[in-house]
Amino acid sequence: MDIQVTFPGGKRVSAVLGGHVVTTDQPIAQGGEDTGPAPFDLFLASLATCAGYYVMAFCQARGIPTDGIELVQHTAADETTHLLTRVEIEVRLPPGFPEKYRTAVLRAAEGCKVKKTLAAPPTITVRATEAVAPHAA
Secondary structure, three states: OOOEEEEEEOOEEEEEEOOEEEEEOOOHHHOOOOOOOOHHHHHHHHHHHHHHHHHHHHHHHOOOOOOOOEEEEEEEEOOOOOOEEEEEEEEEOOOOOOHHHHHHHHHHHHOOHHHHHHHOOOOOOOOOOOOOOOOOO
8 A cells, every 4th residue: 555645744654546536644742733633642553553453353253342441552662762662452341241352352452453563563664766757837
């Protein structure tokens, strides 16, 4: 999948993927207008929502209602580098959640593709190319 990035103004950066546009912004304290999540926050949300999807799919496949299920993601960062040192995803199960599925639903959350990608990160390269000039009408 190719993702095209554009700069709609201010500190906003938009990504066009498929039929969707995801726009990020910086907090006001960093010169943005806080009109959307910061890119790193969107990254963290992708991890949490991916785990949530796997929990939801697990429950749906077994006819278990998802009402009352909640995931809460906690993070810790190095005070010097500000890089993540720990991410914990807490799966809060409602009373009455089937005991026999408690361990399995956690395994489902751990199967998240974003988590697996972080565990075996891809090579990321950045390169410059010359943009193609638009045709005059």
